Amino acid sequence: MAKLKLALYWAGACGGCDVAVLDVNEKILDVANLADIVFWPIALDFKYHHVEAMPDKSIDVCLFNGCVRSSEQEHIAKLLRNKSQVLVAFGSCACFGGIPALANFATRAEIMERAYIEAPSNENPNKTLPQIKFKVDEGELTLPELYDDVLTLAQVVPVEYFVPGCPPTVDLILKVVNALATNSLPPVGAVIASEKTLCDECDRKKENKKITKIYRTHEIIPDPEKCLLEQGLLCMGSATRGGCGSLCVKVNIPCRGCFGPPAGVADQGAKLVSAVASIYETKGTEDIEKMVNEVVDPAGTFYRFGMSSSMLKRKHLQRK
């Protein structure tokens, strides 16, 4: 069998997804036996013009991580879409927006202002902001346009598969590699993770009891055997797809939902709001107000990784 041609790319990302691929350790040799890597900025010195010169559909599989937030990221997403037979949204940013999608709670102008003018480490008395085009003595410099919104990969181009996780776990990556090796990829559109929720896969004891207070994580040391939500900690497990190996809950930390919504759930945050509301002991309006006030950062908690793909998508913009 001819070797597969594999590309990996990062858009609005931290590089953790790329490192996760390297975390397969010696099994990376299996990947090398299976595939020739034709583009991978973190590890290999290919340039954009090399990709542009490739025939259309000549890349067998592209693992694309990171959100899409700029004209450059959109351009490369479209370029790799044209060059690839199978495009995989790899990691939570490409699948759902991820942590960078928390920026959808602010406007582009607010982000620019904070990052380049207000931040205490800046020295920028002229309040210079990045420009798309800038004349210098020698000629013109260009930068990509920063978009108003953080987008998922699938909001920009058609995507064949989704591999969630921040980052995807080694087990999931090997599942993808094995599926490629044996030519047994699932139906197009599949999320390559568990079909169950994290709650279904969690070993903790659930007693179906009500809670009377929501705690912040530093306020209590939870019982390591019992359900975190039933101890009053906001755990996203019931609204989150499984397949991560329960990494966080196994170390007594509540889930923050990086695997995105489970099958059949349109909005992960709304699903958890519903779960919390149903477990909270309320006898009247006062209890409901108490519950609401105990959630210190509802948007940033319920939509920690999923703002772009949620029904909310972003905070409402006041357009003039």
Place this chain on the structure above:
Amino acid sequence: MKKISIDPITRLEGHGKIEIFLNDEGDVVNTYFQIPELRGFEKFCEGRPVEEMPRIVPRICGV
């Protein structure tokens, strides 16, 4: 003036490009290093619970 673009810069964490301007003799006149990306942690961490920061800011750099 001739321009050489190195885009993207590879084998490091993050996004960058380098523009090198050359004169007619082929000597370097000036070089510009540019960061074509911004995610905005400086802004979107504001107002979030301090105890959640260890779960948000590691995503500045995962390398």
